[in-house]
Amino acid sequence: MQIRVEGNRARMPGLVNVHSHSFQRLIRARTEHRSPAREDSFWTWRNAMYRVANLLTPEDIYHVARMAFLEMLLAGITTVGEFHYLHNAPDGSRYDDPNLLALRVAQAAEDVGIRIVLLRTAYARAGWNLPANPLQARFITSTAEAFIADTEALRRSLPTVQIGVAPHSVRALPLEYIREIVLYARASGMPVHMHAAEQPAEIEACISEHEARPIELLARHGILDHSFTAVHAIHITSEEVGMLAAAHAGVCACPTTERNLGDGPVPADRLLDAGVPVCFGSDSNAQIDLLEDARALEYHLRMEKLRRAILRPGSLLSGLTHAGQQSLGLAEQPNDYAILDLNDASLAGSDAGSLATAILFSANRTAVRDVFVNGRQVIESGRHFAQDEIVREFRRLCSRIG
Amino acid sequence: MQIRVEGNRARMPGLVNVHSHSFQRLIRARTEHRSPAREDSFWTWRNAMYRVANLLTPEDIYHVARMAFLEMLLAGITTVGEFHYLHNAPDGSRYDDPNLLALRVAQAAEDVGIRIVLLRTAYARAGWNLPANPLQARFITSTAEAFIADTEALRRSLPTVQIGVAPHSVRALPLEYIREIVLYARASGMPVHMHAAEQPAEIEACISEHEARPIELLARHGILDHSFTAVHAIHITSEEVGMLAAAHAGVCACPTTERNLGDGPVPADRLLDAGVPVCFGSDSNAQIDLLEDARALEYHLRMEKLRRAILRPGSLLSGLTHAGQQSLGLAEQPNDYAILDLNDASLAGSDAGSLATAILFSANRTAVRDVFVNGRQVIESGRHFAQDEIVREFRRLCSRIG
Numbered sequence: 001m002q003i004r005v006e007g008n009r010a011r012m013p014g015l016v017n018v019h020s021h022s023f024q025r026l027i028r029a030r031t032e033h034r035s036p037a038r039e040d041s042f043w044t045w046r047n048a049m050y051r052v053a054n055l056l057t058p059e060d061i062y063h064v065a066r067m068a069f070l071e072m073l074l075a076g077i078t079t080v081g082e083f084h085y086l087h088n089a090p091d092g093s094r095y096d097d098p099n100l101l102a103l104r105v106a107q108a109a110e111d112v113g114i115r116i117v118l119l120r121t122a123y124a125r126a127g128w129n130l131p132a133n134p135l136q137a138r139f140i141t142s143t144a145e146a147f148i149a150d151t152e153a154l155r156r157s158l159p160t161v162q163i164g165v166a167p168h169s170v171r172a173l174p175l176e177y178i179r180e181i182v183l184y185a186r187a188s189g190m191p192v193h194m195h196a197a198e199q200p201a202e203i204e205a206c207i208s209e210h211e212a213r214p215i216e217l218l219a220r221h222g223i224l225d226h227s228f229t230a231v232h233a234i235h236i237t238s239e240e241v242g243m244l245a246a247a248h249a250g251v252c253a254c255p256t257t258e259r260n261l262g263d264g265p266v267p268a269d270r271l272l273d274a275g276v277p278v279c280f281g282s283d284s285n286a287q288i289d290l291l292e293d294a295r296a297l298e299y300h301l302r303m304e305k306l307r308r309a310i311l312r313p314g315s316l317l318s319g320l321t322h323a324g325q326q327s328l329g330l331a332e333q334p335n336d337y338a339i340l341d342l343n344d345a346s347l348a349g350s351d352a353g354s355l356a357t358a359i360l361f362s363a364n365r366t367a368v369r370d371v372f373v374n375g376r377q378v379i380e381s382g383r384h385f386a387q388d389e390i391v392r393e394f395r396r397l398c399s400r401i402g
Numbered sequence: 403m404q405i406r407v408e409g410n411r412a413r414m415p416g417l418v419n420v421h422s423h424s425f426q427r428l429i430r431a432r433t434e435h436r437s438p439a440r441e442d443s444f445w446t447w448r449n450a451m452y453r454v455a456n457l458l459t460p461e462d463i464y465h466v467a468r469m470a471f472l473e474m475l476l477a478g479i480t481t482v483g484e485f486h487y488l489h490n491a492p493d494g495s496r497y498d499d500p501n502l503l504a505l506r507v508a509q510a511a512e513d514v515g516i517r518i519v520l521l522r523t524a525y526a527r528a529g530w531n532l533p534a535n536p537l538q539a540r541f542i543t544s545t546a547e548a549f550i551a552d553t554e555a556l557r558r559s560l561p562t563v564q565i566g567v568a569p570h571s572v573r574a575l576p577l578e579y580i581r582e583i584v585l586y587a588r589a590s591g592m593p594v595h596m597h598a599a600e601q602p603a604e605i606e607a608c609i610s611e612h613e614a615r616p617i618e619l620l621a622r623h624g625i626l627d628h629s630f631t632a633v634h635a636i637h638i639t640s641e642e643v644g645m646l647a648a649a650h651a652g653v654c655a656c657p658t659t660e661r662n663l664g665d666g667p668v669p670a671d672r673l674l675d676a677g678v679p680v681c682f683g684s685d686s687n688a689q690i691d692l693l694e695d696a697r698a699l700e701y702h703l704r705m706e707k708l709r710r711a712i713l714r715p716g717s718l719l720s721g722l723t724h725a726g727q728q729s730l731g732l733a734e735q736p737n738d739y740a741i742l743d744l745n746d747a748s749l750a751g752s753d754a755g756s757l758a759t760a761i762l763f764s765a766n767r768t769a770v771r772d773v774f775v776n777g778r779q780v781i782e783s784g785r786h787f788a789q790d791e792i793v794r795e796f797r798r799l800c801s802r803i804g
Contacts, residue, residue, distance in 0.1 A: 029752055029760035032715060040711035071747040074768070200708070260763075262704035287748075287764050292694075299661040300705060306602070306664045309442035313434060345473040346689075348793045349800035350431055358431035361662075362689050365766050366476070366784070382768070391750045398751035 001317035003356055008343050010355060014078025014115075014336035014373065015290045016324025018252045019193070019231050019281025021083055022068035022105060023061055026052050026398065028286055042199050042261045049284075050135035054090045055401050058104050061086060065108035067394040070384050071288040073114055076368045078336035080114055081281065081328050083166050083193060083231070085121035085139045087150070092137030099154045106158055112390070113378035115336065117328040119164040119193045120154060122147045122181055123172045128209040139168070144180035151184075162329055164191040170206050170214045175221065182223050191227050191329040193252070194218075197240075198232035198263050219243035229327040231281065233271070234264045241267070245274040250327050253319075255296035257283035265300035272315050279324040294320055295361050313357050335375040340367045403719035405758055410745050412757060416480025416517075416738035416775065417692045418726025420654045421595070421633050421683025423485055424470035424507060425463055428454050428800065430688055444601050444663045451686075452537035456492045457803050460506050463488060467510035469796035472789060473690040475516055475781050478740035478770045482516055483683065483730050485568055485595060485633070487523035487541045489552070494539030501556045508560055514792070515780035517738060519730040521566040521595045522556060524549045524583055525574045530611040541570070546582035553586075564731055566593040572608050572616045577623065584625050593629050593731040595654070596620075599642075600634035600665050621645035631729040633683065635673070636666045643669070647676040652729045655721075657698035659685035667702035674717050681726040696722055697763050715759050737777040742769045 004011045031048045034040060056064070065082075072080055086101045088094055097103070102118055109116035123139035126132055132140075141147045155163050165185035167178045178194075185192045196214045197203060206214045215236055218224050224247035233244070233251040244251065253266040261284070268278045280293045294316045301310040325332060340347065340359065344367035350358035359367075371379035378384060406413045433450045436442060458466070467484075474482055488503045490496055499505070504520055511518035525541035528534055543549045557565050567587035569580045580596075587594045598616045599605060608616045617638055620626050626649035635646070635653040646653065655668040663686070670680045682695045696718040703712040727734060742749065742761065746769035752760035761769075773781035780786060 026751070029756045029763050032711060032759040032763050034711040034714055038711075041709055045710060067747070067750065074747050259701035259705055260710070262708045262710045264705060264708055289766070302664040303661055303666060303702060303705070306666055307443055308447060308662070308664045309434060309436040309440075312436055343790075343793050343797075345469070345476050345789075345793070348469065349428070349796055351800065351804075354431045357434040361431050361434050364691070365768050387747075388745075391745050391747070394751055395745075398753065402753075 001321045001356070003359070005342070005352070005355065008341065010340040010342055012076065012338050012340055012359065013321045014333065014338055014371065015076050015320045016079045016279065016328065017072055017077045017282050017290055018081040018229065018279045018324045018327050019083055019254055019283050020068065020080050021284060022065040023053060023056060023086065024049060025068040025285040026064050026401065042263065045261060047135070052401065053086060053138060054135060056086070058100055060397050061101050062104040062108050063393045063397045065105045066112050066390045068285050068288065069109055069112040069114045070387060070390050072282070073112065073371050073379050073384055074368065074382070075289050075365050076338035076371060077290055078115055078338070078371065078373045079117065079324065079328065079330065079333070080109065081117045081119055081164070081193070083119045083121055085123055085168060087141060088138045090138060092140060098150045099157060102154055103157060106161055112384070112386070113373050113376060115333065115373055117162040117164055117330065118154070118158070119166040120151050121166040121168050122177065123168045124174065124177055125172060127171045127205060144177045147181055148184050164193055164329065166193045169195040169202065170217060171202055175210065175217070178223060179221060186225070186227065189329070191229065191327065193229045193231060196230040196233055197235045200235055203235050213237065213240060215240035215243055219247060224249040227329065232258065232263060232266065234258065234266050236267065238270065241270045241274050241276065244271070244276045250277045250279060250323065252279050252281050252327060253293070253297050254281040254283035255293045255300060256287045256289065259296060259300070260284065260286045265304055266297060268297050269301055269310050272311060277319070277323040277326060278315070279319045279327045289365065290320055291360060291363055313360055316360055317356060333374070336373050338368050339370040341369050403723045403758070405761070407744070407754070407757065410743065412742040412744055414478065414740050414742055414761065415723045416735065416740055416773065417478050417722050418481045418681065418730065419474055419479045419684050419692055420483040420631065420681045420726045420729050421485055421656055421685050422470065422482050423686060424467040425455060425458060425488065426451060427470040427687040428466050428803065444665065447663060449537070454803065455488060455540060456537060458488070460502055462799050463503050464506040464510050465795045465799045467507045468514050468792045470687050470690065471511055471514040471516045472786050472792050474684070475514065475773050475786055476770065476784070477691050477767050478773060479692055480517055480735070480738035480740070480773065480775045481519065481726065481730065481732065482511065483519045483521055483566070483595070485521045485523055487525055487570060489543060490540045492540060494542060500552045501559060504556055505559060508563055514786070514788070515775050515778060517735065517775055519564040519566055519732065520556070520560070521568040522553050523568040523570050524579065525570045526576065526579055527574060529573045529607055546579045549583055550586050566595055566731065568595045571597040571604065572619060573604055577612065577619070580625060581623060588627070588629065593631065593729065595631045595633060598632040598635055599637045602637055605637050615639065615642060617642035617645055621649060626651040629731065634660065634665065634668065636660065636668050638669065640672065643672045643676050643678065646673070646678045652679045652681060652725065654681050654683050654729060655695070655699050656683040656685035657695045657702060658689045658691065661698060661702070662686065662688045667706055668699060670699050671703055671712050674713060679721070679725040679728060680717070681721045681729045691767065692722055693762060693765055715762055718762055719758060735776070738775050740770050741772040743771050
């Protein structure tokens, strides 16, 4: 990451947020109370998230996406990879345009002025040998053929937007479905993103179904390659690290979400040592602060090993920009950047040798003053051009869904 | 913590930062590069910190303290407990006024407008059976008698400032010295703060010297009571948790520093379950964001247990305010408060049921608009009345010491 200083300002490349579920911004702070049973976990959180997902109209999805994207821009993020899995009406029926909801999210990105890559998600089942879960009805596309047809339709609707293919997880799809859509993506030059090895229960289920761990399964069936990004990749063996490296695949870490959901630390030291690039995502949007994600990745490892300075700062900075673009199938974007105030209290006093680590380890959002996407200024002096209206509509939505 | 909403504004009690070493703001971001030997630890960090500590003139100490206190106010912190251990000239000689440096820190607090409790630190040795470390010469007060005389002099110099007694650690003081100054503090009604059980090496050294772990040793010798705060208390047994509880002692967690230094997680679940209050400190000031400290405490436990919602949000909020005042020997301060903008992107959409958890888990500093200390407004619309001058002098200091 190239940071250029002029006077009291530093120009930093726009940050690349590789993995977001924008609608989850709605449950921010609404799942943090301890339940009486004290059995709070990723899985109880997921139920709360599903409940909200099923309340949303297409317009609601537009408004919450705008809110999340606005906050990303305020945090110096200029590109978002939206891992989009809301496709159907709440009862599971298809909309007249099966991409209606994806198009509302793309419209939100355009209106807010953030660069988007739409990672169109395939989801077919609750899990191996599990009955259908009605709370997942909005996500379901039953066959690979239908998924491919819908994705092709989306590409026609959004000719200037990068589209990616996102098999949700080894849990949510049969292996053959994954293979088909990955071959389709590969033939079309689209990036492939997939949740993998986030929670121990997912590993166990995968072993039961396939007699293999998730990354192992994907490697064995030729699904990993340079266009593949494994999101999370937390509970992985050294052999699986080697498989990702051998395939030139990447990993997306989402540390502020992973700590919120109690997922565990991404073994970024082993991954980076093996040559696997690690990029970042704000995922659940419990917080939107990609610099905090980068420092939390390093800090999770320090807390695990009780040592300091585990990863190279340069790897973290590259993960915030270059590795993110690579994961999303984008070129470098020299006209996407943020201007930081070197007099901000969080950065003041850094010099040429420490500015990059100061941004990485200490910068607060108050330091982000101006943000440009494709040369267009979208944030000026810490404010977005449509901030008041976006916040007002979002608050109205929150009041309605309670 | 009582949060009052009026329109688009919320009034939050000022946050209480119980444990700070303000001068360490100078090494922010300057110790995060990985060393070629990859042996970075608390102890290599400490050497870097010592080197800077020995460069500072009394005026430098004033300027860096102002910078740290300014950032605290911007983050909604209205009280700081400054654990002050720089007493002597760099060669170890006493200044004409042995409290010269403490008085510069107190002056910085007064000029910036933050409430300060000066925790005057006693430091006598590098460790048991260790030769003197010349890099610690500024910290040393050889005898308990001299420490008490100096502390009495400071109390006369600062009649309106709360003073506390801070035996640095079981490593840095012989047991008898600790006992003497704690009895002195108790007789004078002063709070007692002490680093304890931050690093495994400290536990091992304590067992070698005393055949007891640090908290165990302090309990056995009657040093723990309701006025005692153990800073860190990370590597402690269940028996030691019980000893802190039985003595009605408290713990100060410093999670953004503890993660930076690779110390490990404070077992706040066990402490709070046993009735030990847990408050917060920004400690090394690598970041100054006490809300991030509170959420990091919870998140460290989630990452350790791979579960969610470990602590009650109410305990964390109380730790940010009431428990901090209790630890510092202060009454509640109803005229210390911060005004938050409920339209800030980090908080927008929270309602009566989620506002407290939104502040705790998601608020960014941009939400802190106005801050009042003892009824006096020190931050207005996110700016401090002397911000430009404080930052300018601090940057000048940084340029000089390099």
